[in-house]
Amino acid sequence: MIQDLKVTEASCAHVSTNDTVAEFAGATKRFGAILAADRIDLSIRRGEFLSFLGPSGCGKTTALRMLAGFDSPTEGAVLIDGQDVSAVPAHLRPVNMVFQHYALFPHMTVAQNVGYGLRQRRPRLSKSEIAQKTDKALATVRLAEFGTRRIWELSGGQQQRVALARAIINEPQILLLDEPMAALDAKLRGEMQRELLELQRSLNITFVLVTHDQEEALSMSDRICIMAKGRIMQVGSPQDLYDRPRCRYVADFVGKANIVTGQIDGRHGGTAQAILGNGATVILRDLPGDSRHTVEIAVRPEALSVAAQNLPLTEGTAALPARVTHRTFLGDRIEYLLTVEGIGQLQVNAPRQAGGALGEHMVGSLVHVLWPEGTGLVLADDS
Structure with missing residues (x-):
């Protein structure tokens, strides 16, 4: 019965519109005998904050990795702006990712970490242009005075902001967040959730978050995609999912x-x-x-x-x-x-x-x- 409901949600997933920035079209991913993602159909709207929510092993991170380009679908396709990017490598996609453990370079300063992606561009940007863009990105995440510091001199919340600055400096169409607040304590996590939401609204780009924390998803998202066993169980606004869960799994998982x-x-x-x-x-x-x-x-x-x-x-x-x-x-x-x-x-x-x-x-x-x-x-x- 849920499969039929999912098709209704995904009925527009094969038709790209100006409001659609990315799509999963029957995207399936197998790792040997393990079915990690099962016929995912989903349209991601331009400028929205979308969260994949579910327990460990439900397929949410696999979906994010297929969108990022780290994994290719075994069947089906992933599209960005209507173009099939299933075989396009990660560094050629208009997306950036913030990892759970930030993946910052300890031997570099904050500014060097933030500007790393710009230094890899071809043709090369000038040093002054890289410095200007780096300063702007640091100011956006309220770290304008921290450029010369080393990573180990920062708190967990400050390190997360550095990771965000490094991700947004390349002006991606889609920013992917893989449980970026899992390592923070409860109080700091709440503060960073508010800051992240304000950042998304100010940048007006699409954010896609993976989380197992229902409160985090409910408080931040325009829409939430509930997953279980590699499948989409229900997609909707936080209020829709809370007030009108379609099945026991969603009712039990959300609230x-x-x-x-x-x-x-x-x-x-x-x-x-x-x-x-x-x-x-x-x-x-x-x-x-x-x-x-x-x-x-x-x-x-x-x-x-x-x-x-x-x-x-x-x-x-x-x-x-x-x-x-x-x-x-x-x-x-x-x-x-x-x-x-x-x-x-x-x-x-x-x-x-x-x-x-x-x-x-x-x-x-x-x-x-x-x-x-x-x-x-x-x-x-x-x-």
């Missing part, structure tokens, strides 16, 4: 989701009525065209709420009797883990300002999980 099984008991307009394992009836957003009777349903923890069992209910809201198993205070919210007979465990995230007294709903309390009408989404099969 947190409660996934329960239900029986479809009727449809009306854009909603479906489902009976859960404990006999409760909930009203869901429907999946158009889905005719299954037994379905998997995803509902986000913040879409549910916890209430005392004697609280009056809003019409259309289902109340599921539950017991509080765990309660975690996280400052801005309280995370509840609740056991619901016939369903299992559900997580509910309650905003602190909406929760009333912090002493409510302690571990062991008998409560109701409130499931509002129209909450929850029927999922397609992962296959």
